[in-house]
Amino acid sequence: MPMRKTFLEGLLHRPVTDPPPALDDPELAELGRKLDAAARRRLGRGLAIREVDAGSCNGCELEIHALNNAFHDLERFGLRFVASPRHADVLLVTGPVTKNMREALERTWRATPDPKWVVAAGDCAINGGPFAGSYACVGGVAAVVPVDLHIRGCPPTPTQLLKGLLTLIEAP
Amino acid sequence: MTGTVTHHRPWPRRMADAPGWERAAARLAAGEGTLLALWGEPDCAHMAILDEGAASPGIEVLSLACPDGRFPSVGRVHAPAIRLERAMRDLFGLEPVGLPDARPWPDHGRWGVAAPLSASPRPAPDEAPAYPFLPVEGEDLHEVPVGPVHAGIIEPGHFRFTCDGETVVRLEERLGYVHKGIEGLMRGAELDRAARLAARTSGDSTVAYGIAFARAAEAALGIEPPPRAVWLRALMAELERLANHLGDVGAICNDASFALMHAHCGILRERVLRAAMTCFGHRLMMDRVVPGGVACNLDAAGIAALRALVAEIGARFPRLADLYDRTASLLDRTVATGIVRPDLARRFGAGGHVGRASGRAFDSRRALGGYPPYDALRFEVPVLEEGDVNARVWIRIREIGQSLALVAQILDRLPDGPVRVPVAPARGEVREGMALAEAFRGEVFAWLRLDAGGRVARCHLRDPSWFQWPLLEAAIEDNIIADFPLCNKSFNCSYSGHDL
Ligand code: SF4
Numbered sequence: 001m002p003m004r005k006t007f008l009e010g011l012l013h014r015p016v017t018d019p020p021p022a023l024d025d026p027e028l029a030e031l032g033r034k035l036d037a038a039a040r041r042r043l044g045r046g047l048a049i050r051e052v053d054a055g056s057c058n059g060c061e062l063e064i065h066a067l068n069n070a071f072h073d074l075e076r077f078g079l080r081f082v083a084s085p086r087h088a089d090v091l092l093v094t095g096p097v098t099k100n101m102r103e104a105l106e107r108t109w110r111a112t113p114d115p116k117w118v119v120a121a122g123d124c125a126i127n128g129g130p131f132a133g134s135y136a137c138v139g140g141v142a143a144v145v146p147v148d149l150h151i152r153g154c155p156p157t158p159t160q161l162l163k164g165l166l167t168l169i170e171a172p
Numbered sequence: 173m174t175g176t177v178t179h180h181r182p183w184p185r186r187m188a189d190a191p192g193w194e195r196a197a198a199r200l201a202a203g204e205g206t207l208l209a210l211w212g213e214p215d216c217a218h219m220a221i222l223d224e225g226a227a228s229p230g231i232e233v234l235s236l237a238c239p240d241g242r243f244p245s246v247g248r249v250h251a252p253a254i255r256l257e258r259a260m261r262d263l264f265g266l267e268p269v270g271l272p273d274a275r276p277w278p279d280h281g282r283w284g285v286a287a288p289l290s291a292s293p294r295p296a297p298d299e300a301p302a303y304p305f306l307p308v309e310g311e312d313l314h315e316v317p318v319g320p321v322h323a324g325i326i327e328p329g330h331f332r333f334t335c336d337g338e339t340v341v342r343l344e345e346r347l348g349y350v351h352k353g354i355e356g357l358m359r360g361a362e363l364d365r366a367a368r369l370a371a372r373t374s375g376d377s378t379v380a381y382g383i384a385f386a387r388a389a390e391a392a393l394g395i396e397p398p399p400r401a402v403w404l405r406a407l408m409a410e411l412e413r414l415a416n417h418l419g420d421v422g423a424i425c426n427d428a429s430f431a432l433m434h435a436h437c438g439i440l441r442e443r444v445l446r447a448a449m450t451c452f453g454h455r456l457m458m459d460r461v462v463p464g465g466v467a468c469n470l471d472a473a474g475i476a477a478l479r480a481l482v483a484e485i486g487a488r489f490p491r492l493a494d495l496y497d498r499t500a501s502l503l504d505r506t507v508a509t510g511i512v513r514p515d516l517a518r519r520f521g522a523g524g525h526v527g528r529a530s531g532r533a534f535d536s537r538r539a540l541g542g543y544p545p546y547d548a549l550r551f552e553v554p555v556l557e558e559g560d561v562n563a564r565v566w567i568r569i570r571e572i573g574q575s576l577a578l579v580a581q582i583l584d585r586l587p588d589g590p591v592r593v594p595v596a597p598a599r600g601e602v603r604e605g606m607a608l609a610e611a612f613r614g615e616v617f618a619w620l621r622l623d624a625g626g627r628v629a630r631c632h633l634r635d636p637s638w639f640q641w642p643l644l645e646a647a648i649e650d651n652i653i654a655d656f657p658l659c660n661k662s663f664n665c666s667y668s669g670h671d672l
Contacts, residue, residue, distance in 0.1 A: 002491050002494045003499070005491065006436065006491065006495060007432075052321060053325075053326070053350070055668075057372040058327055058375045059372070059376070059378065059456055060375070061326070061375075062376060062419075065325055065419075066441075066445070069435075069441070070438060070439050070442075071439070083324070085321075098349065098350055098351055098671075099298075101349050104320050104349070133357070134356060134357050135283050135353050136288070136351050136356070
């Protein structure tokens with residue numbers, strides 16, 4: 001009974017999904033332009049994303065998770081999370097890169113086939129954020145693997161994340 | 173040297189001698205009192221013991237000076253202390269004499285420095301020695317290593333399973349991958365910077381960490397935050413609990429391949445986060461709790477948005493709970509899976525849904541008289557005895573109901589007035605404070621010492637996960653390895669909060 005009711009309601013109500021975000025952020029547009037147009041053509045409209053927590057406080061992961069909910073519905077854009085770096089086009093990396101995670105990040109990057117892109121999400125991933133200067137942190141993803149796109153925020157909202165990821169597949 | 177330390181609030185801190193310290197350890201081993209925290213300083217060890225059964229229930233804080241860098245191990249007689257002492261050794265170079273486990277814990281040999289928080293950190297080569305997992309012997313056994321990078325979007329940690337066919341005969345965890353050195357960064361930090369660090373210890377509990385840290389600082393400085401701020405803190409804490417529990421109920425069902433619950437719980441969780449954004453300007457409400465009060469306020473539109481939120485979840489969630497309860501294929505996975513025995517939960521002092529699903533009723537909002545405003549609010553602390561995945565789901569379901577009722581009460585009775593008082597440091601005086609705050613997964617413990625200039629001299633934050641992670645090892649034993657994700661999610665321990 002509750003199952004049928006829940007399904008029926010799902011059919012009868014309008015979807016909660018948000019309209020696609022406007023790609024109007026000048027900073028992202030600038031970064032997006034730098035991405036190789038040829039590479040973008042090769043990717044087409046599909047992107048397989050492997051998420052790597054390289055020392056995050058887990059706040060960034062919560063918002064990355066939210067990309068999968070019915071409001072943000074990441075998959076309608078052809079973006080999807082995959083379980084292995086070997087299936088991934090994009091590594092989405094969070095955290096200040098703790099020294100204890102450095103090798104795992106490097107190995108994940110090496111396991112990802114070319115062509116590949118690295119997106120550093122969250123203030124920590126940019127330069128260590130609040131954890132910069134710690135004996136235990138490298139301080140930023142770019143110090144370990146080459147980064148193609150930074151998405152700011154602590155944590156970035158799902159909309160900010162979506163905008164950033166979409167610049168990888170859509171010319172702004 | 174024994175005696176009470178001045179300026180330690182709200183519970184007293186006593187200096188113990190080695191025999192006194194060992195007596196306290198023996199009491200813990202005998203089940204008299206619960207180990208609440210155990211932490212180090214360059215030349216001192218501290219422990220906090222919760223004594224709920226005593227004539228005057230309270231928290232006892234004991235300190236032992238360790239001028240030679242050694243102290244009698246508590247873990248030698250009381251297993252819940254073992255990982256804490258391994259961390260004290262790695263970070264402060266303190267040697268717990270008699271500790272049965274000689275292996276490092278957060279130190280993976282990658283920092284380029286040994287005992288980074290001791291008085292004299294030593295340079296250490298970055299060579300990551302192999303970590304010796306406990307030996308396992310027996311015919312037909314095989315090992316399955318998992319992590320630190322997992323298949324899902326979760327935090328990093330390593331799990332070493334030893335299996336007999338599909339059945340797990342032992343799980344050993346290795347954590348520390350997300351050790352950020354937060355306690356090191358805290359040293360010498362101004363109060364506001366330290367509060368921001370505390371709020372990023374475990375992002376899913378940022379409000380609870382904010383409250384624990386602020387209350388410890390306020391206790392140290394003898395500051396009373398205004399009533400409206402105290403109520404707004406509780407409002408945010410309950411919204412945080414709602415968001416996490418909704419997310420967890422959905423995610424647990426998803427790990428049993430029941431995606432419908434995941435989708436619907438995900439919608440309700442997102443509604444909570446959007447309401448938080450509308451009301452407080454941040455979806456996770458990070459940095460909204462500050463020493464002295466809160467850095468936000470709630471207007472009429474915010475109150476209306478929260479009332480609508482409570483109404484919507486109140487209308488929709490009971491049916492989802494009903495759906496959970498009537499789906500036999502789901503219950504087949506969750507009932508009698510991953511059992512934590514009540515005696516183990518008690519011994520480890522496990523809080524939150526892990527403790528409460530296994531008969532341990534502790535909730536810091538209630539225990540020892542609770543903290544404001546919960547002492548003035550009506551709510552129940554649900555407790556079950558079964559200790560399985562199903563019980564941990566049901567504790568969350570019931571707590572969602574309680575949190576909805578708490579939000580409604582707070583909105584009805586929210587006092588007027590200012591939301592923040594200035595935080596004047598006690599210049600020229602060293603002050604210490606401690607506090608508990610109930611996060612969605614259990615109690616966060618915060619202890620700090622402010623130096624004569626009002627800066628943080630030392631701050632220790634103990635995540636509830638410290639006393640839950642070891643129980644996960646016990647819970648998975650004799651279950652099939654395919655049920656591990658389900659068990660793990662039903663615990664939902666924090667990696668970041670534990671690794672710090
Ligand atoms: S950017 Fe903020 S939310 Fe993300 S990991 Fe860092 S501290 Fe946490």
